[in-house]
Amino acid sequence: MAESNEAQGQRSGGEAAGAGHICPWWIGWLLLSPLRRLFESPERLLGPHVRPGMTVLEPGCGMGFFSLPLARMVGPAGRVVCVDLQSRMIAGLRRRAERAGLAGRIEAITGTLDEAALEARRGAVDVAVAIHMVHEVRDGAAFVRRLFEMLRPGGRLLIVEPKGHVSAGAFEGTVVLATAAGFAECGRPLGPGGRAVLLERPAGDAV
Numbered sequence: 001m002a003e004s005n006e007a008q009g010q011r012s013g014g015e016a017a018g019a020g021h022i023c024p025w026w027i028g029w030l031l032l033s034p035l036r037r038l039f040e041s042p043e044r045l046l047g048p049h050v051r052p053g054m055t056v057l058e059p060g061c062g063m064g065f066f067s068l069p070l071a072r073m074v075g076p077a078g079r080v081v082c083v084d085l086q087s088r089m090i091a092g093l094r095r096r097a098e099r100a101g102l103a104g105r106i107e108a109i110t111g112t113l114d115e116a117a118l119e120a121r122r123g124a125v126d127v128a129v130a131i132h133m134v135h136e137v138r139d140g141a142a143f144v145r146r147l148f149e150m151l152r153p154g155g156r157l158l159i160v161e162p163k164g165h166v167s168a169g170a171f172e173g174t175v176v177l178a179t180a181a182g183f184a185e186c187g188r189p190l191g192p193g194g195r196a197v198l199l200e201r202p203a204g205d206a207v
């Protein structure tokens, strides 16, 4: 491997990273601003898709703006599996989860969806959420294929991208990659003007 996951993660700004740049670790703190809840409420965005007892996979979790609310939604019997390239993001997430008494519901992994630790969950994830991170992924086609195989048949993937960084055309390109991977589109949760898509691994699909 030419470059470790950690090295990829510590790169920031200035240098091309496939589809986009990796968000610098210190932005992780800014993304936790309570003001963000006013225009991007985790409960409004994710509540309709997540139930108690579910296993949720969250690649590119950052310091956990969505992870902690997800942990509350899945309850004590559920699990949120959080994966981020940057160890500082994962360290921030772990600290916040401990403080909130939610560490037992969150599995926090430094790396990518290719980490061996995720193999045990292949085909068993109920919901995956990739929020403001797909544009940073080097190989979007491989990324959505991996999400497809991590989900159980009938499992759902929500992708949300920021309008400021991702054009409508680039976002539709991601949707095309996802459908090529086998996903069926089930909706646009933010309406025609937003950059969000809800996809499903068809229920009849064998694991």
Ligand SMILES: C[S@@+](CC[C@H](N)C(=O)[O-])C[C@H]1O[C@@H](n2cnc3c(N)ncnc32)[C@H](O)[C@@H]1O
Pocket (backbone or CB within 6 Å): 009, 022, 023, 031, 059, 060, 061, 062, 063, 064, 065, 066, 083, 084, 085, 086, 089, 111, 112, 113, 130, 131, 132, 133, 136, 137, 138
């Ligand atoms: C802009 S931040 C968004 C964080 C969080 N989802 C949020 O909305 O607050 C994008 C995050 O994705 C992570 N990331 C980028 N590519 C990744 C990959 N291939 N696998 C895992 N994490 C990745 C970055 O390290 C960064 O923490």
